[in-house]
Amino acid sequence: MKYYSLNDQHQQKSTVSFREAMIRGLAPDKGLYFPEKIPQLETEFLENLPAYSIEEIAYRVISPFIGKEIDQASLRTIVKETLDFDIPLVSLAKGIHTLELFHGPTMAFKDVGARFMARCLGYFNKDTYDKTVRVLVATSGDTGGAVANGFLGVPGVEVIILYPDGMVSDIQERQLTTLGQNITALKVQGNFDDCQRMVKTAFLDEELQSFNLTSANSINVARWLPQMFYYFLAIRQLQENSNTNPVLFSVPSGNFGNICAGILASKMGLKIDHFVAATNVNDTIPRYLKEGVYQPETTRATIANAMDVSDPSNFVRIEKIYGKQLDLTSENFSSRAYTDDQTRAAMRAVLEEYDYTTDPHGAIGYLGARDTHAADSQLERIFLETAHPVKFKKEVETTLNRKLSIPPQISSLMTLKKDYVVIDNYEQFKSVLMKK
Numbered sequence: 001m002k003y004y005s006l007n008d009q010h011q012q013k014s015t016v017s018f019r020e021a022m023i024r025g026l027a028p029d030k031g032l033y034f035p036e037k038i039p040q041l042e043t044e045f046l047e048n049l050p051a052y053s054i055e056e057i058a059y060r061v062i063s064p065f066i067g068k069e070i071d072q073a074s075l076r077t078i079v080k081e082t083l084d085f086d087i088p089l090v091s092l093a094k095g096i097h098t099l100e101l102f103h104g105p106t107m108a109f110k111d112v113g114a115r116f117m118a119r120c121l122g123y124f125n126k127d128t129y130d131k132t133v134r135v136l137v138a139t140s141g142d143t144g145g146a147v148a149n150g151f152l153g154v155p156g157v158e159v160i161i162l163y164p165d166g167m168v169s170d171i172q173e174r175q176l177t178t179l180g181q182n183i184t185a186l187k188v189q190g191n192f193d194d195c196q197r198m199v200k201t202a203f204l205d206e207e208l209q210s211f212n213l214t215s216a217n218s219i220n221v222a223r224w225l226p227q228m229f230y231y232f233l234a235i236r237q238l239q240e241n242s243n244t245n246p247v248l249f250s251v252p253s254g255n256f257g258n259i260c261a262g263i264l265a266s267k268m269g270l271k272i273d274h275f276v277a278a279t280n281v282n283d284t285i286p287r288y289l290k291e292g293v294y295q296p297e298t299t300r301a302t303i304a305n306a307m308d309v310s311d312p313s314n315f316v317r318i319e320k321i322y323g324k325q326l327d328l329t330s331e332n333f334s335s336r337a338y339t340d341d342q343t344r345a346a347m348r349a350v351l352e353e354y355d356y357t358t359d360p361h362g363a364i365g366y367l368g369a370r371d372t373h374a375a376d377s378q379l380e381r382i383f384l385e386t387a388h389p390v391k392f393k394k395e396v397e398t399t400l401n402r403k404l405s406i407p408p409q410i411s412s413l414m415t416l417k418k419d420y421v422v423i424d425n426y427e428q429f430k431s432v433l434m435k436k
């Protein structure tokens with residue numbers, strides 16, 4: 001598969017391989033990479049997913065995007081290792097389900113993309129360990145931990161994580177500051193968009209061209225594409241129960257990478273009727289659909305902090321897939337925003353009605369699922385639960401007035417020392433980077 005930059009709509013400039021798209025992260029013209037064509041899967045496969053193992057499904061979904069660049073046996077190993085934890089679809093009641101994406105090592109859905117990318121990078125890098133690759137990643141919460149964990153100890157790779165001071169939870173901070181080895185955490189005096197801007201600047205910085213920089217943000221094709229697996233695995237579980245009703249996915253969205261992967265899966269042939277991008281008050285996309293003007297505002301801190309993004313990078317990919325005509329009447333896509341108070345009320349309502357504990361992100365997903373096509377009783381509504389509630393322990397315990405027990409992945413972090421460097425501006429970031 002070849003990839004081109006979305007800033008080069010006529011594809012006049014050269015296309016790049018999967019490997020190059022992954023290593024560059026962002027195209028030289030600052031555009032996001034997009035596959036030259038969207039592969040189509042066979043109907044027999046799509047309608048009989050339970051007949052295939054999870055590894056087989058993942059392999060069939062991802063291999064057309066990689067072609068011969070990774071040999072078949074290695075790619076099968078990569079997807080198997082990537083998905084070595086459960087992704088259960090839990091039914092709360094008739095027609096409402098949650099897809100639990102938090103059973104990985106850092107208990108948030110980003111584990112899948114991070115683990116996949118780390119293994120691909122390790123594969124391509126295996127003959128060139130003498131030349132260090134530097135992975136840069138800006139995080140609004142969960143990316144940092146997932147990337148740190150996924151890349152920990154990968155030979156020839158240094159990981160540099162930027163996170164906004166005071167805007168990630170204590171557990172999230174621990175997950176990215178306590179690992180050591182090839183992982184460096186930078187605590188930025190700014191918000192997530194500032195972190196993201198520094199990473200983008202580094203890629204365009206002439207002086208850093210020889211530093212082998214790569215990004216591990218959700219714009220990276222190697223993190224973006226494997227997120228398609230979730231949607232196939234959810235539908236597989238519906239099919240196991242012979243459930244072939246129309247399906248709506250509600251995806252708690254920040255940078256819009258996850259939902260965009262779902263949309264791509266549907267364009268490969270997976271039957272999904274509607275996507276809802278559910279956001280917190282950083283509502284650039286819901287406003288855009290309503291008013292037709294794309295106008296990011298200053299990012300606001302919310303209790304669903306992994307979605308505190310006001311200029312979602314991946315939205316251009318969604319527009320590439322659907323065209324630029326998206327608005328409130330679009331058949332397959334809509335977007336809704338919710339305040340912290342609405343989110344807390346939803347957390348309480350889900351507990352009361354279904355005896356199920358959501359984290360703030362999942363609760364926003366629930367609201368999107370509940371409120372869209374509300375009168376349609378034939379619809380299977382699936383909201384993605386993107387993080388384990390314990391990752392937002394304080395907020396969840398206060399809101400629900402109950403204690404959460406701490407799983408071993410988290411309790412082992414509590415005694416470790418946080419290690420980070422405080423960064424005020426791009427120059428400081430650059431000097432740390434050049435020493436790694």
Ligand SMILES: *Cc1c(COP(=O)(O)O)cnc(C)c1O
Nearest residue numbers: 142254255256257258306386387
């Ligand atoms: C990253 C994240 C999101 C948002 O995902 P995007 O792909 O950036 O839209 C939602 N919930 C949690 C818990 C996350 O970590």
